[in-house]
Amino acid sequence: MTAPTRKRPDVNPQILALHDLQVQDRNLTILEHRLSNIPAQLEELDRDLSTLADMLEAERKRLDETLAFKRAQEEQMAEEQRIVQESKAKMSQVQTTRELSALQRQIETTKRMADARAQEIAKIEESVAAVEARIAEMEAALDELRAKAEAEKAKLVDSQGTLEKKVARLRKKREKLVERVDPELLRTYDRIRRRHGGIAFAPASEERCLGCKMRVPHLVYAQLVKGETIPHCEYCGRLLYWAGHFPEEAERRRKREAERRERLERAGDDSAGT
Numbered sequence: 412m413t414a415p416t417r418k419r420p421d422v423n424p425q426i427l428a429l430h431d432l433q434v435q436d437r438n439l440t441i442l443e444h445r446l447s448n449i450p451a452q453l454e455e456l457d458r459d460l461s462t463l464a465d466m467l468e469a470e471r472k473r474l475d476e477t478l479a480f481k482r483a484q485e486e487q488m489a490e491e492q493r494i495v496q497e498s499k500a501k502m503s504q505v506q507t508t509r510e511l512s513a514l515q516r517q518i519e520t521t522k523r524m525a526d527a528r529a530q531e532i533a534k535i536e537e538s539v540a541a542v543e544a545r546i547a548e549m550e551a552a553l554d555e556l557r558a559k560a561e562a563e564k565a566k567l568v569d570s571q572g573t574l575e576k577k578v579a580r581l582r583k584k585r586e587k588l589v590e591r592v593d594p595e596l597l598r599t600y601d602r603i604r605r606r607h608g609g610i611a612f613a614p615a616s617e618e619r620c621l622g623c624k625m626r627v628p629h630l631v632y633a634q635l636v637k638g639e640t641i642p643h644c645e646y647c648g649r650l651l652y653w654a655g656h657f658p659e660e661a662e663r664r665r666k667r668e669a670e671r672r673e674r675l676e677r678a679g680d681d682s683a684g685t
């Protein structure tokens with residue numbers, strides 16, 4: 412939220428106006444960024460779903476192929492059994508021992524083939540059961556993911572609507588804020604803002620630009636403290652103000668920084684203490 416600017420005769424009103432604008436633009440940038448990320452998040456949810464659906468489809472295709480193979484094996488086995496029956500029926504008609512033993516050999520061979528095929532079919536049935544179980548698992552997972560994705564999407568679409576409203580409100584508010592800023596200064600500010608992705612008016616503290624952490628020359632810093640002019644940072648080109656003119660903001664920044672360090676220290680980062 413934009414803090415109301417108190418009357419401060421000691422500071423150039425352009426500094427106050429630009430600061431109000433910067434606070435507002437910072438929020439606007441964050442919201443716009445969040446808003447612009449939503450379509451990608453929605454797409455990602457759809458992508459996850461379609462990946463799982465494709466895997467399921469492939470598994471179903473494999474099952475169909477296995478079942479077709481099983482049917483072919485069963486037909487083959489039925490044919491072999493028919494041959495065995497037919498050969499057995501011929502036994503009574505054979506004339507010679509030679510013919511008889513040839514027929515017996517044929518029956519034995521065909522029977523062995525049919526037995527091997529029966530074992531093969533049993534194996535296929537096992538793998539069919541495994542694939543069916545996998546498909547059932549995937550269907551359940553897909554249902555669960557779909558339900559989650561739908562809830563997630565609804566939430567995203569909802570927050571998209573909220574964000575759009577907020578952004579529209581902030582843009583309208585911005586129109587009012589820019590009226591207070593000198594047009595040429597505003598052009599410079601907007602140009603730097605585009606280049607630096609949001610922050611064009613940076614605080615300086617302890618003779619450093621907090622935008623780029625580089626040192627601000629002593630004389631420039633003295634000007635900043637006076638609060639009359641709005642110089643650029645020599646390194647990053649941002650417009651500068653003295654942090655001391657906005658003590659509440661400086662306090663918030665100190666708190667944020669302390670929290671950040673604490674988080675880093677908890678994460679065991681050695682560089683956090685420096």
Ligand SMILES: [Zn+2]
Pocket residue numbers: 620621622623624625644645646647648649
């Ligand atoms: Zn800088």
